[in-house]
Amino acid sequence: MLDSVHNALFAGENFRRLMEGLGLTLWISFLSVVLSIALGIPAGLLMSSKNKFLRGFFRLYLEFIRVMPILVLLFFFYYTLSRYSAINLSPFFVSVMVFTMWGVAEMADLVRAAVTSIPAHQRESGRALGLSELQINFLIILPQAIRRLLPGVINLTTRMIKTTPFVFFINMVDLFKVGQQIVEVSGMRDRMASVWVYGFIFILFFVICYPISLFSRYLENKYQSA
Amino acid sequence: MDTSFISQSLPLFAKATWLTLVLSFFGVVFSIVVGTFCAIINFYKIPVLRRIVYAYIEVARNTPLIVQLFFLYYALPRLGMVLDGKTCAVVGLTFLGGAYMAEAIRSGLQSVGRTQIETGMSLGFGKIKLMRYIIIPQALAVALPVISATTIFLMKETSVVSIVALHDLLYVAKDLLKEGHALQSNLMLVVCYLILILPVSLGFSYLERRSRFAGFGA
Amino acid sequence: MPESQMVLEIRNLVKSYGERLILNGISLDIHEAEVLVVIGPSGCGKSTLLRCLNGLEPINSGDIYLDGGLITGPDTDWCEIRQKIGMVFQSYELFPHLTVIDNILLGPTKVQKRKRADVIPEANNWLERVGLLDRADAYPRQLSGGQKQRVAIVRALTMQPKVMLFDEVTASLDPEMVREVLDVMLELATQGLTMVIVTHEMGFARAVADKVIFMDKGVIVESAGPEEFFDHPQSERAKRFLNIFEFTGIHRVAAG
Numbered sequence: 001m002l003d004s005v006h007n008a009l010f011a012g013e014n015f016r017r018l019m020e021g022l023g024l025t026l027w028i029s030f031l032s033v034v035l036s037i038a039l040g041i042p043a044g045l046l047m048s049s050k051n052k053f054l055r056g057f058f059r060l061y062l063e064f065i066r067v068m069p070i071l072v073l074l075f076f077f078y079y080t081l082s083r084y085s086a087i088n089l090s091p092f093f094v095s096v097m098v099f100t101m102w103g104v105a106e107m108a109d110l111v112r113a114a115v116t117s118i119p120a121h122q123r124e125s126g127r128a129l130g131l132s133e134l135q136i137n138f139l140i141i142l143p144q145a146i147r148r149l150l151p152g153v154i155n156l157t158t159r160m161i162k163t164t165p166f167v168f169f170i171n172m173v174d175l176f177k178v179g180q181q182i183v184e185v186s187g188m189r190d191r192m193a194s195v196w197v198y199g200f201i202f203i204l205f206f207v208i209c210y211p212i213s214l215f216s217r218y219l220e221n222k223y224q225s226a
Numbered sequence: 227m228d229t230s231f232i233s234q235s236l237p238l239f240a241k242a243t244w245l246t247l248v249l250s251f252f253g254v255v256f257s258i259v260v261g262t263f264c265a266i267i268n269f270y271k272i273p274v275l276r277r278i279v280y281a282y283i284e285v286a287r288n289t290p291l292i293v294q295l296f297f298l299y300y301a302l303p304r305l306g307m308v309l310d311g312k313t314c315a316v317v318g319l320t321f322l323g324g325a326y327m328a329e330a331i332r333s334g335l336q337s338v339g340r341t342q343i344e345t346g347m348s349l350g351f352g353k354i355k356l357m358r359y360i361i362i363p364q365a366l367a368v369a370l371p372v373i374s375a376t377t378i379f380l381m382k383e384t385s386v387v388s389i390v391a392l393h394d395l396l397y398v399a400k401d402l403l404k405e406g407h408a409l410q411s412n413l414m415l416v417v418c419y420l421i422l423i424l425p426v427s428l429g430f431s432y433l434e435r436r437s438r439f440a441g442f443g444a
Numbered sequence: 445m446p447e448s449q450m451v452l453e454i455r456n457l458v459k460s461y462g463e464r465l466i467l468n469g470i471s472l473d474i475h476e477a478e479v480l481v482v483i484g485p486s487g488c489g490k491s492t493l494l495r496c497l498n499g500l501e502p503i504n505s506g507d508i509y510l511d512g513g514l515i516t517g518p519d520t521d522w523c524e525i526r527q528k529i530g531m532v533f534q535s536y537e538l539f540p541h542l543t544v545i546d547n548i549l550l551g552p553t554k555v556q557k558r559k560r561a562d563v564i565p566e567a568n569n570w571l572e573r574v575g576l577l578d579r580a581d582a583y584p585r586q587l588s589g590g591q592k593q594r595v596a597i598v599r600a601l602t603m604q605p606k607v608m609l610f611d612e613v614t615a616s617l618d619p620e621m622v623r624e625v626l627d628v629m630l631e632l633a634t635q636g637l638t639m640v641i642v643t644h645e646m647g648f649a650r651a652v653a654d655k656v657i658f659m660d661k662g663v664i665v666e667s668a669g670p671e672e673f674f675d676h677p678q679s680e681r682a683k684r685f686l687n688i689f690e691f692t693g694i695h696r697v698a699a700g
Contacts, residue, residue: 067378067423068416069385071396076412083408162290166386169396176292183300195301202293209288345537348498349551349603350527359554363541 007186008196014182021175022204028092028167028174029160032099037153039100040107047112058108065105071166073098078170091170099160110152114145147223154216158209175201231410235402242395243418249312249394250381250422253319257380258373260320261327266357268328269335279328286325292386294318299390311390318390319380326376334369335361367437374430381423395419449476450512451607451638452497457506459489459496466492468662470506474607477636481649481670484659485685490642493659494609497640498531511606527555530600530608534615536592538584538599544571545580548599556603563602570598574628590621594628607638614645626652646689650674658682 009015047058078094118141126136165176173181179197186193264279286294295318298309309317338361346360366373388397395418402411452474459467466489474480482490495501497508499515499522508516515525538547545567552563571577574594584592593613600608610629614622626648633639633652643649649656649670656673658666660681666673677683 063427067382067427068419069382071385072415072419075396075399076416079403079408080412158288162288165290165292168292176296179296191304195304198293198297198301202289202297205289205293206285210284213284213288339537341533341535341537342539344500345531345533345539347500347522348526348529348531348533349600350523350555351551352523355554359550360539364539367541 004190004192005196007190008182008193009200011186014186017178017182018175018200021173021178024172025161025164025175026208028095028099028164029157031096032103032160033153033157035096035100036103036107036156040104041111043104043108044111044115047108048115062105062109065102070098070102070163071169073101074166074170091167091172094170095164095167095172099163103156103160106156107153110149110156111145114148114152115141117148118144151216151220151223154212154219158212158216161209161212162205175204231407232414235398235407235411235414238398238402239395239414239418242393242398243422245392245394246381246384246387246418246422249315249319249384249387249392252316253323253380253384254377256316256320257323257327257376260324261329261331264324264328265331265335268332283325283328286322287329291318291322291383292389294321295386295390311387311392314390315384315387315392319383322383323376323380326379327373330369330372330376331365333372334365334367337368338364370430370434370437374427374434377430378423378427381426382419385419448478450474451476451478451510452640453507453509453512454497455507455509457493457496457508458504459492459501460504465662467496467503470662470664472657472664474638474640476638479633479639479641479652479654481653481656482640482642482659483644483646483649483656483685484665488659489662490659491611494531494611494640494642497609498526498529523555527551527603528606530603530605532593532596532600532608532610532613534612536584536589536596538587538592538595540584543581543583544576544587544595547584547595548602551599551603567598567602570601571595573631574598575624588621589617590624593617593621593625597625597628597632601632607640608632610639610641610643612642612644614643646674646686658685660685 009018043058046054049055074094077098078089078091081094082089122140122144123136126140131139164174167174168177168180179201183194183197186197264283267275267279295314298314298318299311302309342360342364343356346356351360384394385396387394388400395415399411399415450473452472454470454472457467457470458465470489470493472480482493484490492501496503499520503516506516507514510525510528514520538544539550542550545564548567548571549560549563552558552567553560568577568580571580574597576591576594576598579587579591579595584595587595597608597613613629614625617625622645626645629639629641630648630652641649641652651670653670656666656668656670657664658673658677658679658681665679666677666682668678673682674686677686
C-alpha cells in the first residue's frame, strides 16, 4: 500500500506538480481577496450612503451575484468574452476577475453591515467631543468597523480557496486538474491511485482551510465578548 | 439572435433545469435532516457523538464540494463502493449542506434563552414536547436567514455536478458551446439559473419578513 | 390555621453549588389557601428555594412533600408535579412565537391534553379578570411589561395548579406597572389561592401575607405574621434589613 501511495503522490514530477497546482490555487485566492478588499470597502461605503440610485444599483448587483453560481459566471465571461471580444482573455485573468466580482459584492455588504451596526450615538459623542467628521470616521467609526469586519473577511478567504477548483472548468491547471491528470496516467497501472490522489487533495484543502476557520471563529468570539 | 437555436436547445435546457431542481431539492431536504440531527446532538451535548459531529462539520465545511464529489465518484469505487452520478451528487450535497445546516440550527437552538426552557419545564413540558412546541419554533425563526442562505448556496453548488457525468445545465451549455453558440447558450445558462434560484431567494426573503413580523425581535 | 390541609411541606432542605451553601436546612409548611411571603437580602437563597420547589434545581438533601406525597424521591415525574406547582418568573418569559391566548393554551392542551374548546372559556375568564381580554390575539412584543407579567400569571393559573410560586415578578417592571401586577396577586390571595411569593415590595408583602419568612445566608431567620414581623422584628438581621427601606429626611442648613 505504501508503494501505491508513493507512486501516486511522489513518483516522477507528481509531487512538484501538485504543489504547483496548489500554488496557483492559493495565488488566485490571494489576488482575488486583496482586490475584493480594495474595491469592496469603497463600494460598501457607497452602499451605506444616502444616494438612492447608487444603493439601488448595488442591491441589484448584490442580488445577482447572490443567486448566480460562480461557475456560471466563470463560464459566461470566459467563453463569451474570449470569443466576442478582440482581446483574448486568459483563464487566469477571468478567474481573478470573476472571483473579485463575487468578493466585492460580499465585501461591500460586510462593510455596509459593519458601518451601520455602529450606533449613531458613537458619531454623536464624537461630535460632542468636538472632533471633525474626518476624525470621527478615522478615529471612531473605522476602528470599530474593522473589528466587526475581520471575521467575515477571513471567512470569505476560505470560501474563495474552496471555490478555486472551479477554474478547472475553464481549462486551468490548478491543484485539482493536476490531480486528475496524475490519476489518468497512474490510474492505468494502479487502481488505487485515485484514492490517494483525491484523498490527498481533500486533506490538503482541509489542512489549509481549517486553521483559517478556527482563526475566524476565535476573532468572532473575541469580538463578541469584548 | 438566432431563434431556431433557442427552440432547438430549449428542451435540453428544460431537462437540465429539472435535473438541477431535483438534485437541489433532495440535497437541501436531506441536509436539513442531517443538520437537525447534528444540531440536537450538539444542543444536548451527547458525549462521543458530539465529537464525531464536530469532526464531520469541520471536515465538510473546510473542503470544496467538487473535491468531495470527485472522491465519492472516482475514489470510492476503488474501495468497493460504487455510487451512480445522481446518488453521488445528492450524497455530496448532503454531506456539505448538512454541516452548514447543523451550524444554522445550532445557533437557532442556542438563541432560545435558558429561562424560556425553564418556563416550559415549569408548565410541565417534557423534553420532547419542549423541543417541539417551544424550542424549535423559536429556533427556526432565528435560523431562517442562515437556512435560506445555505439553501441558495447549495443550489449554486449543484452547478459542479457535470464532473460526475450528469447532464446538468453546465453540461448542456458546454455541449452547445462546441457547436459555436457561445453567447446564446451562455445567456440561456444564466437565465435558467435565474429562473431556478431567484424565486427561492425571494420566497425566503418573504418568509423572513413574515417571521420577524410574527412577534419576534422585541 | 392548624386545621387546614398542608399543601407543601419542606423538611431540612439543603442545596449547594459546589462549595457554596445556598440553602442550609430549610423547613417550612405551606397550608392550603395560605399566602407565604419570603423576603431577605439578595443572595439569601430565596429564589433558589422557589426553584427547588419546582424541580428546576437538583437538591443535595432534605425532603419536599406535595399534598403529603414525597416529590424529591429518585423516581419523581417532575412533568407531572410541575403541573400542580405553577411558577411565574421575573422576566415574564412569554413564548414570543405565540399570541397571548396561544401562550395560555399551550400547556393545558399539549401537556394536560385538555380540549382547546374546554380551556378557552377558562382562559378568557382569567384574562378578563386581569383586564386583558381585549389583548388575547396580541403577540408578546406588542404588550407592556406589566401586561406580559399578567399574561404569564394567567398562563400558570390556567394549568389549575395547587400552589403558585412567584419569583420577584415585579422586579423588572417600571414603577407604574408594578401596581397592576400586585393588584392581580392581591385578588388571587383573597380568592384563597395558595401562594409562595418572593418579593422586595415591603408594603405589598405586608398587605398580602398570611405569614412572612425572613431568610439570610441560606437559613430562615424569622417566621411571623406580617404585622408582627414588620412592626416588631425580633432579630438584628431583620431589623437591619427592614431599615434599608426607611428614609430619614435630611435637613439642609439654609445658606446665610
